[in-house]
Structure formats: C-alpha cells, structure tokens
Amino acid sequence: MSGNTKILISDLYLSIGKHEILKNINVEIPENKITVLLGPSGCGKTTLLKTLNRLTDLYDDVKINGSIILDKDDILHTKSDITWIRQKMGLLSQRPYPLPMSIYGNVSYGLKIKGIKKKKILDEKVEHYLKEVNLWEEVRERLHHPASDLSIGQQQRLCLARGLAVDPEIILADEPTSALDPLSSQSIEEMFMILKKDYTLVVVTHILRQAKRIADHVVFMYLGEVVEQGPADEFFTSPKMERTKAYLKGAFN
Amino acid sequence: MKGIPEMYKKAEEIFFRILMIISTVSIAAVLLMIIFSILYNGLPSLSWEMISQTPKGGFYFGKEGGILNAIIGSVYLSVCSTILALLIGLPVAMYMNVFMIRHKKSLNSIRFFLDILWGIPSIVYGAFGFVIMIYFGLKTSLLAGIITVTLFIIPIMVRSMDEVLKTVPSGLLESALSLGSTKTEISFKVFLRQCIPGIVTAILLSFGRAIGDAASVLFTTGYTDSIPESLSDPAATLPLAIFFQLGSPVEEVRQRAFASAAVLTFIILLISISARLLSSKFNRNKIKF
Ligand SMILES: Nc1ncnc2c1ncn2[C@@H]1O[C@H](COP(=O)(O)OP(=O)(O)OP(=O)(O)O)[C@@H](O)[C@H]1O
Numbered sequence: 230m231s232g233n234t235k236i237l238i239s240d241l242y243l244s245i246g247k248h249e250i251l252k253n254i255n256v257e258i259p260e261n262k263i264t265v266l267l268g269p270s271g272c273g274k275t276t277l278l279k280t281l282n283r284l285t286d287l288y289d290d291v292k293i294n295g296s297i298i299l300d301k302d303d304i305l306h307t308k309s310d311i312t313w314i315r316q317k318m319g320l321l322s323q324r325p326y327p328l329p330m331s332i333y334g335n336v337s338y339g340l341k342i343k344g345i346k347k348k349k350i351l352d353e354k355v356e357h358y359l360k361e362v363n364l365w366e367e368v369r370e371r372l373h374h375p376a377s378d379l380s381i382g383q384q385q386r387l388c389l390a391r392g393l394a395v396d397p398e399i400i401l402a403d404e405p406t407s408a409l410d411p412l413s414s415q416s417i418e419e420m421f422m423i424l425k426k427d428y429t430l431v432v433v434t435h436i437l438r439q440a441k442r443i444a445d446h447v448v449f450m451y452l453g454e455v456v457e458q459g460p461a462d463e464f465f466t467s468p469k470m471e472r473t474k475a476y477l478k479g480a481f482n
Numbered sequence: 483m484k485g486i487p488e489m490y491k492k493a494e495e496i497f498f499r500i501l502m503i504i505s506t507v508s509i510a511a512v513l514l515m516i517i518f519s520i521l522y523n524g525l526p527s528l529s530w531e532m533i534s535q536t537p538k539g540g541f542y543f544g545k546e547g548g549i550l551n552a553i554i555g556s557v558y559l560s561v562c563s564t565i566l567a568l569l570i571g572l573p574v575a576m577y578m579n580v581f582m583i584r585h586k587k588s589l590n591s592i593r594f595f596l597d598i599l600w601g602i603p604s605i606v607y608g609a610f611g612f613v614i615m616i617y618f619g620l621k622t623s624l625l626a627g628i629i630t631v632t633l634f635i636i637p638i639m640v641r642s643m644d645e646v647l648k649t650v651p652s653g654l655l656e657s658a659l660s661l662g663s664t665k666t667e668i669s670f671k672v673f674l675r676q677c678i679p680g681i682v683t684a685i686l687l688s689f690g691r692a693i694g695d696a697a698s699v700l701f702t703t704g705y706t707d708s709i710p711e712s713l714s715d716p717a718a719t720l721p722l723a724i725f726f727q728l729g730s731p732v733e734e735v736r737q738r739a740f741a742s743a744a745v746l747t748f749i750i751l752l753i754s755i756s757a758r759l760l761s762s763k764f765n766r767n768k769i770k771f
C-alpha cells in the first residue's frame with residue numbers, strides 16, 4: 230500500500246452489555262484515500278465508525294478493548310481532551326442533523342466554539358466552505374434563514390460544510406447518501422473524490438456500486454469481524470475469501 | 483366479498499370521528515362554562531377599587547377596598563419561585579439529557595422519583611415547608627412561601643423539561659459532539675434552542691401551579707391585609723383570598739371571590755399569551771425531525 234497510514238486500529242473489541250459487537254478488528258486506514266466500510270446490515274459498521282471519534286462514549290454499559298492510533302496517540306486511552314480529538318474528524322450521518330440555527334449559524338458554529346469571533350473572518354469562512362460543498366449559489370441570498378428550510382439534500386451538504394469548517398483531517402461518513410435523491414447522492418460522491426486530496430475519508434455504505442465508484446481501500450465486515458480488506462481494485466476483481474465472493478455476488482441481499 | 487370489511491372500516495372511522503368531536507366539544511364547553519361563570523359572577527364586583535386597593539374592614543367581612551395585597555403577594559410568590567425553580571430545574575433537566583445519556587438505569591430512577599414528587603399533594607409540601615420553617619425559626623413569610631412553592635414546582639419543571647429534551651434525537655447530540663463542542667456548549671447552544679417552545683410550556687405549567695395553589699402557602703406564607711414590604715413579611719395570595727372570601731358569611735364578600743378568581747385567571751392568561759408570543763420568535767430555528 231502506498232502512502233501513510235492515518236489511523237491504525239489494532240485488536241479492537243467492543244461489547245454492549247453481554248453482546249459482542251466488534252471482534253478482533255485490525256484495520257489500517259490510509260491517508261488521503263477513501264476507505265469504504267462494507268458489509269451487511271447489523272455487522273457493526275456504524276459502531277466501528279463511532280468508535281473512531283468516541284461517540285461510543287454515549288452508549289450505556291459499553292466495554293472497549295484494543296487501540297486506535299491517530300497521530301501517535303491512542304484515541305481510546307488518550308490523556309488529551311476528547312473534544313479536541315473529535316474536532317479532527319468531521320461526521321456525516323445517515324440523515325442530516327442541522328443545528329437549530331440559521332444556515333450561517335450552522336457553518337460558523339464550529340468556528341465560534343474554536344474561539345473565532347471576528348465577523349469578517351467568519352463571513353469569509355462561511356462563504357468558502359459553502360462554496361466547497363456547492364451550496365453557496367443556492368443559499369447566498371438567505372444565509373440567515375433557518376437551516377430547517379433547506380431540502381434534505383441541501384441539509385446534508387450543509388452538514389458537510391459545517392464539518393469541514395472546523396478544519397478536520399478525517400471525514401467519517403455513515404451511509405451519507407441513503408436519505409438523498411440520486412442527483413444529491415452523486416454530488417456528494419463527487420465531492421468526496423475532490424476532498425480526498427486534503428482529507429482522509431472513511432465511508433460506510435451498503436451500496437456495492439457506490440463502493441466501487443468511490444473506494445480506494447475496502448474493509449469488508451461480517452458479524453462484527455473484518456473478513457477481508459485491501460485496495461479496492463484487488464478487492465473487487467479478485468477477492469480471496471469465500472464470504473467476500475458471496476457478498477459481491479449479492480448473496481446477502 | 484370486499485364490501486363488508488370496507489363498510490366496517492368506514493363505520494369505525496365514523497365512530498371514532500364522532501367520539502373525538504364529542505370529547506373536543508365537551509372539553510371546550512366545560513372550559514367556556516368555567517370562564518363564563520367566573521366572569522358572570524365576578525364582573526359585577528370587579529372594579530378599579532378592587533384591584534388597586536388593599537382590603538378595608540378585613541378580608542373576611544370587608545366589603546370595601548380591594549385585593550391588591552393578594553395580587554401583589556401572588557405575583558411576588560409565583561414569579562420568584564418560578565425563577566428559582568427554573569434556575570435549579572433547567573440545569574438538572576439538561577444534565578439528565580446531555581450528560582447522563584449513557585446511564586439509562588439511573589435516569590429511569592430519577593424520572594420515577596420526580597414523578598412521585600410531582601404526584602404528592604401540595605398540602606404535604608405545605609406541611610413540609612411548615613416543619614422546615616419551625617426548624618429554622620422562621621415565621622410565616624413570603625420567603626417561607628417562596629421556598630415551599632419552589633420545592634413544590636421543581637419536579638413539575640424538571641420533568642416537563644425533561645420530556646421535551648428527551649425528544650432531541652441522539653443524532654443531533656452526536657453531530658454537535660463531533661463538531662468539537664463540549665456538553666455544556668451543547669446544552670445551551672443546541673438543546674436549549676431546539677427546545678425553547680417546550681421549555682416555555684414547562685415554565686408556564688410550573689408558574690400556573692405556583693400562582694394557583696392554596697394549600698402549600700396556607701401555613702407558610704400566612705395571610706395579611708397589607709402589601710409585603712420584605713421577604714420576611716407575611717403575604718396574601720389570590721387563591722387564599724378566594725378561599726377566605728368564599729367562606730365569608732357576607733353575600734357581597736362571597737361575590738368578590740369571583741372577582742378575585744377573574745383576576746387570577748386574567749393574570750395566568752396574560753402570562754401565557756405573552757410567553758407564547760415570545761417563544762414563537764425563537765421557534766423558527768427549531769429543526770423538525
Ligand atoms: N446502542 C446499542 N445498544 C445495543 N446494541 C447495539 C447498539 N448499537 C448497535 N447495536 C448492535 O450492534 C450491532 C451492530 O450495529 P451497527 O449499527 O454498527 O450495524 P451496521 O453495520 O451499521 O448496520 P446497518 O448497515 O444496518 O446500519 C447490531 O447487532 C446492533 O443491534
């Protein structure tokens with residue numbers, strides 16, 4: 230594999246109550262590439278993604294073992310502030326969750342809590358990030374309208390812009406297009422292809438064709454375990470494991 | 483073959499439609515009747531004198547003067563205790579829904595406990611307040627009343643805010659966390675904004691209970707014909723004024739009870755409407771999930 234490893238997950242186990250959800254996960258996530266987490270429903274993709282920015286802290290009765298190394302620091306046992314680590318990772322969820330404020334307020338929210346107060350800088354950044362997600366032309370006239378006025382597709386792009394504005398290094402996306410129409414989905418995919426120049430992306434999807442279109446690196450999971458992982462072209466053309474072959478043939482769906 | 487189930491469905495639809503209309507109409511009718519009877523009996527005795535003067539000749543036998551003492555006492559008491567309960571209750575409700583989110587079991591016990599406190603009759607709070615007063619050597623006063631009423635409405639405040647905050651989807655919390663906000667920031671910048679209308683409702687509910695309750699202030703606030711000048715003075719309240727006036731042997735005084743009730747209703751109406759207007763201003767940013 231060319232390039233650097235951005236996140237290294239080793240021997241990760243996660244259980245909620247008595248229920249083991251992730252088992253023996255060992256994954257390398259390459260820098261400036263799109264890593265796709267693939268697998269049938271309920272195999273633990275969302276859980277793995279949330280473990281990366283410790284949203285699993287919100288779960289009741291959760292036990293996590295192993296390590297997740299990001300920038301030489303183990304996220305799971307870090308001494309530094311978790312909010313600071315979370316800022317390194319933007320999250321795009323299955324459906325958009327805009328904050329209950331204006332469009333402008335959404336994009337500037339992260340900047341403001343980082344301590345940027347100058348209106349001129351905020352204005353510039355808001356414009357910049359809205360342009361980056363191709364939303365600027367649609368909303369420039371109504372920046373101070375509530376974000377809930379936007380369509381779902383626009384909201385999802387707004388959430389991406391809002392995430393980018395805090396200047397993360399990694400973008401975590403959990404089935405980011407599943408609530409969107411084909412055109413909005415396509416535009417999100419296209420954005421990902423551009424964003425990977427500057428960011429490391431981890432994308433969960435259950436759409437095989439989408440995975441083929443965008444993936445550089447694929448991690449295939451089944452029942453909480455990683456079955457197979459590798460560069461996308463290898464994975465799709467010559468899978469090694471029987472399970473993977475079956476999945477690619479559509480045996481699970 | 484298809485005919486019978488379809489007819490059945492239609493009949494069911496009509497039946498429930500009628501049922502709903504009947505219940506809606508009867509609730510509205512009862513409400514209107516209450517308001518009508520208060521106004522019908524109260525308006526004749528309601529005068530400027532009534533709301534601008536303190537009683538003359540005692541609250542029991544006095545036909546002269548007004549109930550300004552009770553109006554002011556009630557407003558002091560309910561506003562102060564609502565503010566106190568809000569200052570205590572909002573952080574508690576936020577803590578439960580933002581910080582304690584992973585402790586489902588403890589949350590359930592807290593909710594259960596608060597529901598019990600909500601259900602305890604106010605006379606018990608009154609008695610409890612009375613015991614505390616004696617313990618600290620306080621006499622019946624505005625302060626003792628405020629403390630008692632605050633204790634009485636805190637469960638109402640917390641639980642009704644909690645019910646609203648509970649509706650915030652966890653995805654919103656997760657999104658806000660992944661933007662790098664702390665939980666305190668999330669409480670006041672995200673949850674509060676999202677829930678303003680519901681929080682206003684919770685405040686109104688608590689205020690309504692605070693201003694309308696007689697039993698909790700009976701032993702603690704006392705009753706007096708004069709306007710309280712400090713926290714340690716006893717104070718009159720509208721519900722007690724109504725209570726005493728209704729118990730009077732003098733017909734005119736009994737009539738004045740309805741006027742007092744009209745004033746009480748009017749205050750609650752005024753506060754409700756202005757709070758609604760205020761909250762709708764903040765409502766536009768709410769995300770509909
Ligand atoms: N908070 C939770 N408490 C208990 N079990 C959970 C919790 N969240 C997820 N699980 C369980 O963990 C397993 C993995 O769930 P996860 O959401 O990670 O799957 P997924 O691969 O994202 O599925 P999908 O493709 O349907 O989104 C499932 O069996 C689910 O029931």
Ligand SMILES: [Mg+2]
Binds near residue numbers: 274275276403
């Ligand atoms: Mg999922």
